[in-house]
Amino acid sequence: MEKRRATVYDVAERAGVSIATVSFAFRQPERVKDSTREAVYRAADELGYAPSASARQLAGGSQGALGLYAFDMVLPSDRQGSSETLDTQVERDLDAGLQLGRFPLYVDEIQHGFQLESMLRNRSVLIGSAASDDHVATMDIAGSIDGLAMFPGTEMPQGIAKVAKRLPVVVFSRPVSDAFFEVRVDNVAAIHELVDHLVEVHGHRDVAFVGGLVAPDFVERFAAFQDAQRRHGLPVADAPFDSTALTGARLAGVREAIAAGALPDALVCASDQLALTVLEFLGAHGVNVPRDVAVTGFDGIAAGVAATPSLTTVRQPFVTMGRLAVRILVGDEEVTGTRKHILPTRLVRRASCGCREGED
Structure with missing residues (x-):
C-alpha cells in the first residue's frame, strides 16, 4: 500500500504552528520570524512534504508536468529588476552579442531535447532557475511537477535530497549519489x-x-x-x-x-x-x-x-541527454534500471x- 503523502496539516502539527503559518513560511517567508520558519522547514524535511499546487491538492495525483531547472547559473546582477527604458535595454542587448560568460550556452541544447521528448510524451514543461540555498524555491518546484531535471551549478541545492524522496530527480553533468539519476558524459x-x-x-x-x-x-x-x-x-x-x-x-x-x-x-x-x-x-x-x-x-x-x-x-550529445532525462522522469523501464548514465562524446x-x- 502506498504511503500517505504528508499534508500541510501534518507539518503544522509537527512544527506546533497553524496551517496559515506553514503556508506563509513557504509563500511569504518574510512574514514569518526566523525561528518559526526554520521549525516549519525542519518539519517539512522530516515528513518529506512539499507545498502542492492547487491541482494536486484537489486531485492528489499527477500534474502532467516535468521541471527543468538551473541552479546558481545566473549572475546576481541579472536577478535584479532593471530601471532602464525598453529602448535602452534593446540597444544594450544588441551590443552584447553572445554575452559569453553570463549563462552556460549548452543549457539551451539540453533544453531542446528535453522539450522535444516531453512534447512527444504529451507532458508540459516547467522551466526556471533558483539559487541553490533557496529552500522555498526548491520546495515550490517539487510541489508543481511529477519529476525534476536540473543543472546544479557549483553545488547541489539545499533540500533537493528531500525532493528526491518523493519525485524522480535527474542531475546533469556531475557525479551524484544513488538518491538521484545521473546523466553526463565520459x-x-x-x-x-x-x-x-x-x-x-x-x-x-x-x-x-x-x-x-x-x-x-x-x-x-x-x-x-x-x-x-x-x-x-x-x-x-x-x-x-x-x-x-x-x-x-x-x-x-x-x-x-x-x-x-x-x-x-x-x-x-x-x-x-x-x-x-x-x-x-x-x-x-x-x-x-x-x-x-x-x-x-x-x-x-x-x-x-x-x-x-x-x-x-x-x-x-546534448539533445540525447535532454531526451534521456525525460524518459527517466516518466518511468521508461528501458532507462530506469540504472541510476548512472554516462554517455560517449x-x-x-x-x-x-x-x-x-x-x-x-
Missing part, C-alpha cells in the same frame, strides 16, 4: 582523446589547461588532463594554467603569458564558452590561432562553428587546432 575518455590528438597529430609538447575548477565536470576534466600529460611523458601541471571561471576575472594567466612571450603550444579549455572567450582575447592581442597557439574547447555548442577560427572541441576537429575545416 569526461576522462574525451580529454584523453583530445590531448592524444594535440600531441600525436600536431606534435605539441607544451599543452596547458584553462578553466577554474568551479564545477565537478571541470574538476574531472582537469584530473583527466593531468593523467593524459602523465601518459605522454609531459610535465604534469599542479593547477590549471589559467583559472578563469565563466563569471570570474578574465584570463589573467593567458594575459601574463602573452606579456612574457611564453604562451604554451596549445590551450585545452574546460568549455567551449571559455574557449570562445580565449579566441577573442588572443585575437585582440595579435596572437594567431593556430599558428602561435592551438586552442580547443569542450561541449560542441553551435557558436564554435561560427568562431574565427572554427573551434576544435569535444561534442556532448565525439572529437570534432576544426581549424583552431590546425586541422582543415570539416576534417574527421
Whole structure:
C-alpha cells in the first residue's frame, strides 16, 4: 500500500504552528520570524512534504508536468529588476552579442531535447532557475511537477535530497549519489582523446589547461588532463594554467603569458564558452590561432562553428541527454534500471587546432 503523502496539516502539527503559518513560511517567508520558519522547514524535511499546487491538492495525483531547472547559473546582477527604458535595454542587448560568460550556452541544447521528448510524451514543461540555498524555491518546484531535471551549478541545492524522496530527480553533468539519476558524459575518455590528438597529430609538447575548477565536470576534466600529460611523458601541471571561471576575472594567466612571450603550444579549455572567450582575447592581442597557439574547447555548442577560427572541441550529445532525462522522469523501464548514465562524446576537429575545416 502506498504511503500517505504528508499534508500541510501534518507539518503544522509537527512544527506546533497553524496551517496559515506553514503556508506563509513557504509563500511569504518574510512574514514569518526566523525561528518559526526554520521549525516549519525542519518539519517539512522530516515528513518529506512539499507545498502542492492547487491541482494536486484537489486531485492528489499527477500534474502532467516535468521541471527543468538551473541552479546558481545566473549572475546576481541579472536577478535584479532593471530601471532602464525598453529602448535602452534593446540597444544594450544588441551590443552584447553572445554575452559569453553570463549563462552556460549548452543549457539551451539540453533544453531542446528535453522539450522535444516531453512534447512527444504529451507532458508540459516547467522551466526556471533558483539559487541553490533557496529552500522555498526548491520546495515550490517539487510541489508543481511529477519529476525534476536540473543543472546544479557549483553545488547541489539545499533540500533537493528531500525532493528526491518523493519525485524522480535527474542531475546533469556531475557525479551524484544513488538518491538521484545521473546523466553526463565520459569526461576522462574525451580529454584523453583530445590531448592524444594535440600531441600525436600536431606534435605539441607544451599543452596547458584553462578553466577554474568551479564545477565537478571541470574538476574531472582537469584530473583527466593531468593523467593524459602523465601518459605522454609531459610535465604534469599542479593547477590549471589559467583559472578563469565563466563569471570570474578574465584570463589573467593567458594575459601574463602573452606579456612574457611564453604562451604554451596549445590551450585545452574546460568549455567551449571559455574557449570562445580565449579566441577573442588572443585575437585582440595579435596572437594567431593556430599558428602561435592551438586552442580547443569542450561541449560542441553551435557558436564554435561560427568562431574565427572554427573551434576544435569535444561534442556532448546534448539533445540525447535532454531526451534521456525525460524518459527517466516518466518511468521508461528501458532507462530506469540504472541510476548512472554516462554517455560517449565525439572529437570534432576544426581549424583552431590546425586541422582543415570539416576534417574527421
